[in-house]
Amino acid sequence: MKNAIKVLSLFLIITMVMIACKKDKDPATTDFFVGTYKGSVSYNKDGTTITSSDGKITVSKVGETYNFFFGNNIPDVTGVKFEKSGDNTYISIGSGVTGITINASTLKMLVSKDGATWTADCTR
Template sequence: MKKTMKVFGLFAMVCFMIAAISSCSRDDDPTNNDFFAGTYKGKVTYVDGSSNISKDNGSVFVTKIASGTKYNFAFSDGIPDLNGVEFEQQGDHTLVMIGSNGTSYIRIDNNELKIFYTKDGRTWTANCTR
């Protein structure tokens, strides 16, 4: 009987894990979720004085902070992260960085991430998709 209960418990746990994993979708929209985490892949670059990092197959892991308007961007390949960037919603499914201008711009939706961000003589760029 104990062995049957262990097998049943293991089966139930596997079913729960499959359901949890399959419920995560690439179609999750960062504008419609209270919490969001997603990986965008593509070209990422970072320039800091004489230091240059450029990867055609890099990635950016995006997380929405509990405040609901601030996001963190964790870059691959040793590129420093951008944290606490504030956004506003434009249209139904697009977020644009608050205070974006000609020298700093971040746009994110459920399929695409575009970054051109400068701060303290450093520049981050990303042209990525999910």
């Protein structure tokens, strides 16, 4: 009987720990869109245009802002803040960096800043 109580107690403790560890988190707090997206990218400034149908953008988070690192000699877009728009989709906010929509599987970008324009239509 003592062994049965010990086993049952252990089972209850393990169950409680598992339930306590499972939390419904906002995707923004879990950085669900940090990673690499691939697809069409372009950059244009002062008549110089760089385009690639096989481009790559790596998204990273530093504090409250996100950074978009391009390949193909395209300058990076950094210091972007987001707000939630719908179910697990986020749009960029702030001066000069509006025009980015991102979720766990797609990244769409049309950003104009300091006379330059970045575009992206990527997935992962």
